[in-house]
Amino acid sequence: MTVVVTGLGAVSCFGSGTGALWEGLLGASRRPDPAPDVCGLPARPHLYAAPDTGGPEGGTGRTGALLATAVAEAVAEAGLTPQDLCDAGLTVGTSLGDIDLAERPEGTAPPFPATHRVTASLATRFGIGGPGQTLSTACSAGAYAVAWGAELIETGQADIVVACGGDAFSRVAVGTLERFGLLDGECCRPFDADRAGMVTGEGAAALVLESAASAERRARPAQAVLAGHGWSCDAHHPMAPEPSGEQLRRATARALAGLGTTPGAAVLHRAGVALNDTVEATAVSEAVTAAGGTGGEVLGYAPKAVMGHTAGAAGVFGCVIATLVLRHRLVPPNAHVTTPDPDCPLSVPLDGPAPLPRPSVLVSGTGFGGNNAVLTWRAAA
Amino acid sequence: MSVQIIGAGAVAEEPRPGGCDPWFDPAAHLGRRGWKYLTPATRYLLAAGNEALGRRHDDPPLTGTAAERFGVVTGTQYAIARVHHRMNSVLSTEGVHGISPAEVPGFSMNTPGSQLAISTGARAFSVTLTNPVTAGLEAVQFAVTALRTGRADTVVAAATDQAPEDHGGSGEYDAAAAVVLSVRGRTPGPAGAARPLATVTGGLSRFLPPGPAGDADPAALAASAARVAALARGTGGVRLAVGAPPAAAPLATAVHDAVTKALADDGTPVRDPAAGGIRPARHCAASGLLDLVTLARAGGPALLLSISELGHLTAIGLHSADTVGSEFI
Numbered sequence: 001m002t003v004v005v006t007g008l009g010a011v012s013c014f015g016s017g018t019g020a021l022w023e024g025l026l027g028a029s030r031r032p033d034p035a036p037d038v039c040g041l042p043a044r045p046h047l048y049a050a051p052d053t054g055g056p057e058g059g060t061g062r063t064g065a066l067l068a069t070a071v072a073e074a075v076a077e078a079g080l081t082p083q084d085l086c087d088a089g090l091t092v093g094t095s096l097g098d099i100d101l102a103e104r105p106e107g108t109a110p111p112f113p114a115t116h117r118v119t120a121s122l123a124t125r126f127g128i129g130g131p132g133q134t135l136s137t138a139c140s141a142g143a144y145a146v147a148w149g150a151e152l153i154e155t156g157q158a159d160i161v162v163a164c165g166g167d168a169f170s171r172v173a174v175g176t177l178e179r180f181g182l183l184d185g186e187c188c189r190p191f192d193a194d195r196a197g198m199v200t201g202e203g204a205a206a207l208v209l210e211s212a213a214s215a216e217r218r219a220r221p222a223q224a225v226l227a228g229h230g231w232s233c234d235a236h237h238p239m240a241p242e243p244s245g246e247q248l249r250r251a252t253a254r255a256l257a258g259l260g261t262t263p264g265a266a267v268l269h270r271a272g273v274a275l276n277d278t279v280e281a282t283a284v285s286e287a288v289t290a291a292g293g294t295g296g297e298v299l300g301y302a303p304k305a306v307m308g309h310t311a312g313a314a315g316v317f318g319c320v321i322a323t324l325v326l327r328h329r330l331v332p333p334n335a336h337v338t339t340p341d342p343d344c345p346l347s348v349p350l351d352g353p354a355p356l357p358r359p360s361v362l363v364s365g366t367g368f369g370g371n372n373a374v375l376t377w378r379a380a381a
Numbered sequence: 382m383s384v385q386i387i388g389a390g391a392v393a394e395e396p397r398p399g400g401c402d403p404w405f406d407p408a409a410h411l412g413r414r415g416w417k418y419l420t421p422a423t424r425y426l427l428a429a430g431n432e433a434l435g436r437r438h439d440d441p442p443l444t445g446t447a448a449e450r451f452g453v454v455t456g457t458q459y460a461i462a463r464v465h466h467r468m469n470s471v472l473s474t475e476g477v478h479g480i481s482p483a484e485v486p487g488f489s490m491n492t493p494g495s496q497l498a499i500s501t502g503a504r505a506f507s508v509t510l511t512n513p514v515t516a517g518l519e520a521v522q523f524a525v526t527a528l529r530t531g532r533a534d535t536v537v538a539a540a541t542d543q544a545p546e547d548h549g550g551s552g553e554y555d556a557a558a559a560v561v562l563s564v565r566g567r568t569p570g571p572a573g574a575a576r577p578l579a580t581v582t583g584g585l586s587r588f589l590p591p592g593p594a595g596d597a598d599p600a601a602l603a604a605s606a607a608r609v610a611a612l613a614r615g616t617g618g619v620r621l622a623v624g625a626p627p628a629a630a631p632l633a634t635a636v637h638d639a640v641t642k643a644l645a646d647d648g649t650p651v652r653d654p655a656a657g658g659i660r661p662a663r664h665c666a667a668s669g670l671l672d673l674v675t676l677a678r679a680g681g682p683a684l685l686l687s688i689s690e691l692g693h694l695t696a697i698g699l700h701s702a703d704t705v706g707s708e709f710i
Contacts, residue, residue: 112551132693138491
């Protein structure tokens with residue numbers, strides 16, 4: 001069964017809306033701001049902060065509020081009615097959920113508030129009555145939320161699924177990443193040879209996934225078509241990737257098999273952590289080569305340079321960006337590169353938006369625990 | 382395609398008046414080594430998962446094709462709660478240098494499931510689901526779907542939680558549970574050629590937000606109940622069990638009554654109603670899976686629902702192990 005995209009939504013450091021996201025990506029200049037908390041460090045760390053999108057409602061924290069903004073945009077663009085939504089599915093990727101509820105000053109909140117009720121909050125708010133899951137596979141949660149949403153449609157459990165992901169600032173997360181040297185003190189620069197780690201970002205993104213038959217019935221245009229998705233687990237280490245990238249390569253191969261051609265671009269998970277970046281680019285390139293292409297034919301893109309690592313939202317952002325790339329037939333330039341990474345086998349546009357050579361885009365998601373999900377998209381006919 | 386439960390395991394803290402001793406002995410389940418730096422929820426999950434798979438903790442993980450056809454899906458709602466609470470306090474009092482490297486992996490919801498995947502060699506996928514209460518039964522629904530789409534031949538569907546407070550202080554208790562699911566006729570996988578406990582007739586998930594009085598919209602309730610009842614078609618009668626925390630009691634009662642009516646409309650009798658009914662879900666996200674393990678071990682057709690006070694509903698249908706040809710619904 002063919003799965004298509006009929007609606008997009010996003011809120012990021014560029015503000016609300018996919019229009020602001022696309023402009024920000026094309027601008028390729030955004031740098032992080034100081035975080036709102038010192039996080040137990042000598043000085044405030046960096047954060048690609050999202051704007052406030054309205055006060056938390058009904059016990060929902062900041063992540064829930066960001067998600068509601070992104071979902072509202074996607075639902076409106078897809079033209080979904082309350083009747084459409086009452087049987088629709090909802091898949092939410094989030095790493096920490098409404099973790100801000102648990103980081104309030106001691107004595108001002110219950111010690112163990114419910115952080116992972118974001119899916120219920122969204123389902124209540126939008127009247128989404130079908131299957132609803134929260135996926136927390138660390139930094140690939142968003143990619144898995146989209147893949148699981150597609151799986152629900154492909155197995156007839158839903159005709160329409162709102163697939164989304166979100167994460168907001170956590171002082172504990174940022175402090176811990178800094179403590180162990182995983183943060184770049186300058187900015188996120190994934191394609192620079194001197195990259196020194198990730199920088200966290202806030203945001204939420206959403207896609208309306210739909211069976212092609214449902215979109216046709218509702219007379220909504222398909223913005224992108226899901227060609228394939230592959231899953232795998234390194235089963236190697238709770239935090240580090242398996243160095244050979246064998247399992248990521250296997251997931252990529254399955255996603256490419258659905259596409260049947262070399263993708264024009266790859267929206268990479270690439271976050272500025274050298275080992276992880278190298279494993280990912282090598283695995284993607286090797287899978288492309290095994291399928292008859294070459295890595296050099298694929299335009300690699302790392303949006304985290306200008307929007308930070310949005311954790312559970314990252315994979316959904318990747319799919320939203322892939323859809324925008326297909327819409328505009330352009331790949332935004334990679335930002336913050338002084339010395340290009342010499343070990344990346346993919347082509348890396350740097351100086352300006354590059355024309356998309358073929359109307360297909362690969363999106364990869366990796367995370368702690370070696371949780372890999374890779375999706376391929378093609379333009380609608 | 383027929384999905385069978387070929388193994389089950391569980392560890393659970395039960396209410397004990399005045400009891401303050403640790404209820405779980407990791408060495409008894411996991412041996413002397415290899416668990417010191419793992420969170421309690423991770424230890425529980427490994428114990429339940431190993432029991433379900435019929436393996437010891439120090440058995441080598443799967444490799445090669447068998448590993449690539451073997452997946453793990455884990456439900457949890459509190460995996461990081463205590464670690465996060467401690468780290469947050471440490472940041473305020475000692476700064477980041479008070480955080481130990483050994484405790485960092487515990488600050489990720491997927492770490493229990495990832496440790497089970499590492500220990501057993503699950504390379505098809507390792508997915509963690511985190512809806513409160515229902516995530517455990519959702520793991521079964523996820524696993525059945527992934528088996529149906531050919532993403533694995535064998536999947537451990539599991540759940541684990543350490544309650545926020547010890548000894549039931551929050552009204553919740555620690556537990557983990559796991560079932561091994563496999564497609565009939567495919568490679569038996571890591572659990573070996575075990576005798577199946579039950580066949581899964583299907584699973585589904587719905588959302589029924591409770592209204593001000595705690596019950597659900599009547600039309601949505603009836604529609605969901607009809608879908609749930611359809612999981613029991615062809616069984617000739619089922620036990621019906623609905624698990625819900627006390628805060629969800631009005632919704633659970635409404636769902637139980639609606640499903641009972643839908644089963645009657647379908648001509649499916651409810652067997653042994655005294656043994657079923659509404660069960661208190663005291664073990665966080667592991668509650669539904671604990672009930673599933675009990676029902677699967679008891680044998681025979683059953684319909685199991687897990688309901689949260691937020692409105693999540695997950696249902697799994699079971700049939701006798703020798704049932705052939707049950708189709709996913």
